[in-house]
Amino acid sequence: MICPEMEVRLNEYVDDTLAARERAAVEAHLAGCAACRAAVPELRRLIAGARALPRSVEPRRDLWEEIAARIVGRQRTFWRGALAAAAMLTLVVGLYRLLPPSTALYHPAVQGWAAVQADYEQATQELSGPLAAQRCRLRPGTVALVARNLGVIDGAIRESRAALLRDPANAEIESLFAAASRQKVELLRWATRVAAS
Amino acid sequence: YREHVGRVYALCLRLTADAGRAEELTQDAFVRAWQRLASFRGESAFGTWLYRLTVNVVFLSRRAERRRVQRVFTSDDPAALEQRGDRAAGLDRGLTLDLEQAIAALPAGAREVFVLHDVEGYRHAEIAELTGIAVGTSKAQLFRARRLLREALNR
Numbered sequence: 001m002i003c004p005e006m007e008v009r010l011n012e013y014v015d016d017t018l019a020a021r022e023r024a025a026v027e028a029h030l031a032g033c034a035a036c037r038a039a040v041p042e043l044r045r046l047i048a049g050a051r052a053l054p055r056s057v058e059p060r061r062d063l064w065e066e067i068a069a070r071i072v073g074r075q076r077t078f079w080r081g082a083l084a085a086a087a088m089l090t091l092v093v094g095l096y097r098l099l100p101p102s103t104a105l106y107h108p109a110v111q112g113w114a115a116v117q118a119d120y121e122q123a124t125q126e127l128s129g130p131l132a133a134q135r136c137r138l139r140p141g142t143v144a145l146v147a148r149n150l151g152v153i154d155g156a157i158r159e160s161r162a163a164l165l166r167d168p169a170n171a172e173i174e175s176l177f178a179a180a181s182r183q184k185v186e187l188l189r190w191a192t193r194v195a196a197s
Numbered sequence: 198y199r200e201h202v203g204r205v206y207a208l209c210l211r212l213t214a215d216a217g218r219a220e221e222l223t224q225d226a227f228v229r230a231w232q233r234l235a236s237f238r239g240e241s242a243f244g245t246w247l248y249r250l251t252v253n254v255v256f257l258s259r260r261a262e263r264r265r266v267q268r269v270f271t272s273d274d275p276a277a278l279e280q281r282g283d284r285a286a287g288l289d290r291g292l293t294l295d296l297e298q299a300i301a302a303l304p305a306g307a308r309e310v311f312v313l314h315d316v317e318g319y320r321h322a323e324i325a326e327l328t329g330i331a332v333g334t335s336k337a338q339l340f341r342a343r344r345l346l347r348e349a350l351n352r
Contacts, residue, residue, distance in 0.1 A: 002344075011340045042347055049296050050315035056203030057210055059220055064198055067227045 002039045003029075010036060014043045116174075117161075120181035127188035134195035146191045153187065156180040198227060201244060205251050211312040212255045214301035222258060226251040252313065252327050259305075260329075299349040303342050310335050311342035 002010055006029060012018045013026045030037045135143060160177035167173060205226050209219035230247055237246050300308055313319040321335040
């Protein structure tokens with residue numbers, strides 16, 4: 001049995017973390033104490049045994065299937081959330097379109113889809129210039145978000161335009177085109193306002 | 198997964214002394230690694246990152262469990278040690294060596310520090326950071342673990 005007052009010192013001695021003077025003091029004690037002297041090789045064997053334990057132990061069963069299922073489950077949860085968010089966005093856009101026009105929102109001063117198209121294109125060009133000039137004042141995350149949303153809206157505008165070329169008299173497609181164009185102008189107005197503030 | 202599962206499981210098994218819990222924690226560690234893969238910056242070897250993450254998973258789970266059951270092993274009583282040793286030996290088929298069984302029978306705090314320091318090679322400062330204990334407590338738990346192990350192995 002180690003002398004109780006020597007337990008800490010002996011452990012630090014075998015760990016080789018003692019200063020030279022303390023190390024010499026421990027060695028002086030060891031010279032006169034058989035029990036502590038016997039404990040040193042025991043401690044060293046124990047530490048060597050711990051270091052020599054197998055680094056790898058195979059589980060009793062294959063755990064991968066459950067891990068993969070949990071990873072896939074989390075991804076499904078993510079997509080469920082994303083789809084719910086998309087559904088909510090669709091609902092909000094739908095409600096927005098049902099509400100009476102607000103004076104705060106952009107509305108073209110002309111009628112007919114060709115005139116509307118020209119008007120929105122002009123508005124878009126007028127806003128794109130200042131936004132490009134002040135783009136550096138926006139945070140990179142905001143720039144990326146605006147670019148991503150513009151990409152989505154431009155895709156919708158392109159599709160509406162192509163559909164109108166195939167079916168020029170379709171009033172519903174005209175409305176879709178106008179809605180997408182209005183969203184683009186609103187997004188550009190918002191970004192320009194934020195960049196200028 | 199195949200390359201690291203044995204090491205991750207061994208770590209969980211030695212830290213918990215419970216094969217079933219070690220399996221759960223191994224799964225938790227791999228799921229957490231998957232989620233955090235983007236945070237792996239390549240500053241250390243992937244294995245080093247994964248094993249550190251595993252230790253975090255084990256200790257986070259233990260803290261949550263502690264809050265749930267408010268039960269802490271603090272016994273130095275050899276009879277209690279022996280009792281837990283029998284239970285651990287019965288539960289863990291993977292632990293066949295005397296030393297493995299003796300480690301599994303240690304009180305939780307002493308076992309965790311011994312596994313991290315003497316088996317895994319972490320320093321006391323790292324253990325303190327990982328487990329939330331003081332460096333002095335880490336040393337005290339290590340020396341206590343070595344004393345209990347020497348007693349158990351000499352019996």
